[in-house]
Amino acid sequence: MSSQVRGYGARPVIEANKSKYLPVSNKLKLGLFPKAEIKNHMEKYSVDLSVCDPDDPAAYENFGDYLARNFKEGMRPLDQWHNSLICPCDGWLTAHFINNLCTIPVNGHMYSVDKLMGGEGDAKDFAGGLALIIRLDEADPHRFVFIDDGVVCDVRQLDAEKNQEDSMFFGPRTCTVMNTKRFHGVVQVEACGNSKGVEQLSDSQSPAFSRGEVKGRFLCSTAGIILLFKKGMMFPDDEFMVNTRNSLETRVRMGEKLGVAISMMGF
Numbered sequence: 386m387s388s389q390v391r392g393y394g395a396r397p398v399i400e401a402n403k404s405k406y407l408p409v410s411n412k413l414k415l416g417l418f419p420k421a422e423i424k425n426h427m428e429k430y431s432v433d434l435s436v437c438d439p440d441d442p443a444a445y446e447n448f449g450d451y452l453a454r455n456f457k458e459g460m461r462p463l464d465q466w467h468n469s470l471i472c473p474c475d476g477w478l479t480a481h482f483i484n485n486l487c488t489i490p491v492n493g494h495m496y497s498v499d500k501l502m503g504g505e506g507d508a509k510d511f512a513g514g515l516a517l518i519i520r521l522d523e524a525d526p527h528r529f530v531f532i533d534d535g536v537v538c539d540v541r542q543l544d545a546e547k548n549q550e551d552s553m554f555f556g557p558r559t560c561t562v563m564n565t566k567r568f569h570g571v572v573q574v575e576a577c578g579n580s581k582g583v584e585q586l587s588d589s590q591s592p593a594f595s596r597g598e599v600k601g602r603f604l605c606s607t608a609g610i611i612l613l614f615k616k617g618m619m620f621p622d623d624e625f626m627v628n629t630r631n632s633l634e635t636r637v638r639m640g641e642k643l644g645v646a647i648s649m650m651g652f
Contacts, residue, residue, distance in 0.1 A: 392624065392627070392628040392631070392633050392635055393623070393624050393627040393628055393631075394622065394623065394624025394625075394627070394628070394635070395624075396624060396628075396635050396636050396637070397635070397636035398628050398633040398634060398635050398636065399477065399633065399634050399636075400632060400633060400634075401479065401629075401632045401633060401634050420443075420445065420446075420447065420448070422448045423442045423445060423448055423451045424442060426448070426451070426523075427442060429523075430522075430523045430524040431524060432524045433524075434454075436456055436457055436460045437454045437455060437456060437457060437460075437526060438454070438455045438456065438457045438458075439454075440457070449604055452526075452527045452602075452603070452604075452606060453526065453527045453528045453584075453602035453603060453604070454526045454528075455526070455528070456526060456639070461475075461638060461639040461640040462640055463596065463597045463640040464640060464641060464642040466642065466645075468567065468645050468646050469642040469643075469644070469645060469646075470532060470533070470567070470568065470619055470621075470642065470643045470644040470645065470646065471530075471532055471533075471596065471597065471639075471640050471641065471642065471643065472519070472532075472637045472638060472639055472640060472641045472642075472643050473519070473529040473530050473531070473532050473573070473600070473610055473612070473639065474519060474521060474525070474526075474527075474528065474529040474530070474610060474639050475521065475522070475525040475526060475637070475638050475639050476519040476520050476521045476522060476525055476609070476610070476636075476637060477519065477520045477522060477634035477635065477636060477637070478517060478518065478519050478520075478625055478634060478635045478636075478637045478643070479517075479518050479625070479628075479629045479634055479635070480515065480516070480517050480518075480621045480625040480626050480629050481515070481516045481517075481518070481629065482513070482514075482515060482516075483498060483511050483512060483513065483514045483515065483516055483613070484512070484513075485512050485513065486512075487499060487508045487509055487511060487512050489516045489518075498511055498516075498613065500546070501558075501560075501574055501611065501613075502541070502560050502572060502574065502613075503541045503543045503560055505539075505541065507562075510570065510615055511572070511613050511614070511615055511616075512616070513615075513616035514613065514614045514615045514616045514617075514618065515613075515614045515619060515620075515621060516611060516612065516613050516614075517611070517612040517614075517621065517625070517643065517644075518609060518610075518611050518612075519609060519610045519611075519612075519637065520609045520634065521603070521608045521609060521610075523606055527602055527603040527606070527608060528586075528599060528601065528602040528603070529575070529599075529600050529601060529602070529603075529610060529639070530597050530598060530599055530600055530639060530640075531563075531587070531594045531595065531596060531597065531598045531600050532565070532568075532571070532573070532596070532612065533563075533565035533566055533567050533568055533571070533596050534565065534566040534567075534594070534595055534596050535563050535564050535565030535566055535571075535593070535594060536563065536564050536592045536593050536594070537561060537562070537563055537592040537593075537594065538562045538563060538564055538592070539561070539562040540559065540560070540561050540562075540585075541559070541560040541561075541562075542557075542559055543557065543558045543559070543560060544557060545557050556576055556577045556578050557576075557577045557583070558574055558575060558576040558577060558583070559574070559575045559583045559585065559601070560572060560573075560574045561573045561574075561575075561600075563594075567646035568614055568618045568619050568646055569615065569618055569648075570615050570618075571612065571613065571614060571615075571618075572612070572613040573600075573610065573611070573612055573613075574610070574611040574612075574613070575601065575603070575608070575609075575610055576608065576609050576610070576611065577603060577604075577605050577607065577608050578605055578606070578607025578608060583601055583602070583603055583604065583608075584601055584602050584603075584604055585600065585601040586599050586600065586601045586602060587599065587600050587601065597640065617647055617648065618646065618647055618648060619644050619645070619646055619647060620644055620645055620647055621643055621644035622642065622643060622644055625643070625644075
């Protein structure tokens with residue numbers, strides 16, 4: 386298992402590999418497969434259901450419910466330091482500075498923040514800021530939570546774009562613009578590898594949300610989350626920057642501390 390390799394900071398790491406970001410044309414698993422597929426998936430990816438609720442594979446109605454399974458209470462506690470950024474999901478993380486052209490480097494390619502966000506014209510606000518990219522592993526529960534207390538300002542449902550080599554970033558995606566207590570203007574992009582997309586589970590009637598509240602789930606197996614922070618709002622833990630420079634992805638868990646808020650000015 387790659388989890389035996391430890392990077393700077395002692396978390397498990399794996400070598401960043403462009404082949405992990407599959408093109409849109411690939412026929413990936415859809416959310417609703419026969420229940421028999423659950424057992425095959427568990428065996429292939431060594432999935433541990435002991436931390437999940439339910440922990441019996443027969444209890445899941447379909448493959449989609451299994452893929453986006455819940456954790457048992459207490460299995461993913463939130464970091465309690467008042468100034469910390471918590472991880473929204475289980476996965477593999479890389480950290481990148483957003484340059485003055487508002488692009489981020491990922492696996493040898495430069496990605497436009499403007500296109501990532503749907504071309505609404507607000508990408509320039511993130512120049513000089515930071516991007517955290519979390520790629521969900523096949524064995525990870527495919528659900529995610531809010532990283533802070535705050536309010537939703539805008540939600541953009543974006544269709545897949547054609548002719549993109551690495552489509553986890555340009556497949557169907559949901560872009561949520563948020564104003565949060567600790568990090569102020571934050572964008573969270575949930576990106577998918579196929580047309581099934583993302584299901585939002587938070588209360589659509591209220592724009593307010595709480596740190597650690599369930600935000601949604603992915604309906605496909607290839608998925609990732611991109612968090613965008615403005616300059617001077619957040620600094621990630623050193624290990625993520627060092628490992629990323631060394632072309633390594635770092636293993637992270639939902640609720641863990643990823644970094645700190647630089648300012649606590651309130652809303």
